[in-house]
Amino acid sequence: MGDLSGGWSLGAVTGFSDRDGGDGVSGLREMAAPFVVPGPSGVAVRDRLRHLTAGDEEVLRLVGDQLGTLAARDLRARCAAGLEHDTEQWAERKRALTRESSSRWAGSVTKASHDQWALARRGQLAHIQSLEAGVRTIAHRLSLPVGERGSKRAPGGYRTRQEWFAKARRLHVLEDRLKVARADREVGVVHVVRGGKRLLNTRHNLKAAQLTEPLWRRRWQAERRFLQADGESGKRFGNETIRVTPGGEVSIKLPAPLAHLANAPHGRYVLAATVVFAYRGEQWRDRVTANRAVAYRIHEDTVRGRWYLTASWTIPPVKTVPLAAARTRGLIGVDTNADHLAAWRLDEHGNPVGEPLRFGYDLTGTAGHRDAQVRHALIRLLHWAERHGLAIAVEDLDFTTEKTREKHGRRKRFRKLISGMPVSKLRARLVSMAAELGITIVAVDPAYTSRWGAQHWQKPLTSTNRKPTRHDAAAAAIGRRALGHPIRMGAPPRPLRHWGRTAPPPHDQSDRAGHRTVQAGSGTPGREGNRPRIPGPRTRSVGAGRGANAVDQNAQHRPGRPTEHESWQQDPLPLSH
Structure with a gap:
């Protein structure tokens, strides 16, 4: 048997993850903030x-x-x-x-x-x-x-x-x-x-x-x-x-x-x-x-x-660590599905690290067999988190209003799918087993995680040697939300440096995929300062440190700068020396 864990719910969640709507642009409902799940009672x-x-x-x-x-x-x-x-x-x-x-x-x-x-x-x-x-x-x-x-x-x-x-x-x-x-x-x-x-x-x-x-x-x-x-x-x-x-x-x-x-x-x-x-x-x-x-x-x-x-x-209430402390070294985002848990490790900046893992379980057969399958999947996930000393981020799912035939009508397979997901059992087991190993559980709002994960993360994370699924991308989105980072990104960001930019968008080193979209926050120290001097010549004609000052944004052709709105006129060529 396991522990008796107390209930935890966002309360404001009113849908099946991200599948209730939202076009990714407007009309989105307000997201609940992530929180650390209390331990078993x-x-x-x-x-x-x-x-x-x-x-x-x-x-x-x-x-x-x-x-x-x-x-x-x-x-x-x-x-x-x-x-x-x-x-x-x-x-x-x-x-x-x-x-x-x-x-x-x-x-x-x-x-x-x-x-x-x-x-x-x-x-x-x-x-x-x-x-x-x-x-x-x-x-x-x-x-x-x-x-x-x-x-x-x-x-x-x-x-x-x-x-x-x-x-x-x-x-x-x-x-x-x-x-x-x-x-x-x-x-x-x-x-x-x-x-x-x-x-x-x-x-x-x-x-x-x-x-x-x-x-x-x-x-x-x-x-x-x-x-x-x-x-x-x-x-x-x-x-x-x-x-x-x-x-x-x-x-x-x-x-x-x-x-x-x-x-x-x-x-x-x-x-x-x-x-x-x-x-x-x-x-x-x-x-x-x-x-x-x-x-x-x-x-x-x-x-x-x-x-x-x-x-x-x-038992006395288990002392939970602050949310900021749980985010220090990154965490593991977990997407719950009907037959497996999709997990991906993220660093503190929200970047996926290594390869995604999948922990499967078979929910057919007797209740004892189903319970054993859930425990086996969770213990493998927890051992992975324990080896790296990381917290685990999960969605706070609640399918109470999602199982009615009035909600989904003829979609019987979909209703059967969400009815078979062991949300309550996974939640209770995960909290109790994590408390024994000293692992922190962070619950996040499940809205739009699968949709935005597939839209913004599945393709950028795909390579010749790695083919992440929609569920893997959702795990990355869940982890980013738990870390306090936005999910909807033009490109996966790298750690922000003190000059306030990240690497260019995908494809190559040009800007054919669009301008850089990830800038340093308003409170980042040195975001308006000079770029650090890089040894060696940067181009064939201009030596290092001899170009235009990066602080002077008006001297560069950037969107929204005065130089972009000035009328362009070519200087007349002299007719004679």
Whole structure:
């Protein structure tokens, strides 16, 4: 298992990277500034409960079923209270549960009910926002004539009258759903399924899920069990309800109706299995030895026939380095894609260094296989950054509003593509794993990075030995934005020298590709000073240091200078000596 990282989002991002519009010239939305991503706020580790006896498994099922029934009853009471819930009702619920379990189990159950209700409220708000976006999109397209073409900024009308009619019906359906959802939110009504709505609906189509009714029933009961308890600092080994000693011995406090099953004093049941956390085991052992709070959860994997114990605890906030310090030696820009990470190293001036790298992953198969693929790709990326001592720049992607069919219409492949991108999992894994290695993560606004990267960087970086892809160019654009440099450039800049210019544009040493576009900033020291003296003759006729003063800009034919606007006239030739 990995760390539990806190959420991080720009908030202002309202599109799928750069694909929502923008012509690269005008009408661009305001870009959010890059920021250093805060570190993880908690840790979770898991180990298998090996060598459990049949009696141990039976006791765990009985305790989980008993507490699951109480948890379902308490969640129903919490949802019924809605917005009118207060501390007095909370205390009353806890007292009712204590009589049928214990005070500690009652505290864990009521807290879990509060967390579930709050999660349902957040999901309800996200659902309302999704419905509102769908209603706006359909209403706009219905208001346009049939067959009218859209633009980069707004969709056009529907293609046929049949499609227009079908979408008109769907608009009424979405408006009705939106009305019901808003009414529920105003009064605090939420809809929660303990065990999961997806698993519940699987019951109606067991053949497609390749399940039998007994197998589905077993999985359903396992998901509805309640075997989790929050820790408490100062108590023995950090948790009195589910106690794990530094040696790995696991014992649980039995509820009152099952106290006769105890095999240890004070109504406790000691399992025959022991746990050894291979990951962060020393940190966990230090916490339980010091009697610091550790939360535990026991659950059954019905597919594999195994039981697992998950331990979690909070950690102090990781101190992040300032953004200026993260930019000191350059960084690595990373472009996230559906099947790989495209990365390119940039120096502090925004110039790509070396060759781009690609870290692929396969997101087919089981959830465990997908998770392993993501971790494998990230660890290779992090090891590369660690070797060079660089920070990593990534896009702050959010596809919440991008997966609706109203947004992209018939583009099913594109919707499937962005739905398959493991944005949340990559983000959580990257932050937690980078914190362990001391690597800084910089998040940037994802707007127009792929478009401008391909437009301004893909061709200049192409050579006979290197063929960068659009994703490689996007990685360079992401890195430049994280470094504070503009993406849209006439030519890739080199480090600014004290006389305030860079090398000429591509092709050759002439200006056939345009005048120099990269000049020193207004605050650069010596930008208006003389150029340094270069040893040796610069031309065949003028020696070094003998030409016109470079400071006198009016003496040179440059755009925007007075000499460019003066009338040109050839001096008359003398008719005689």
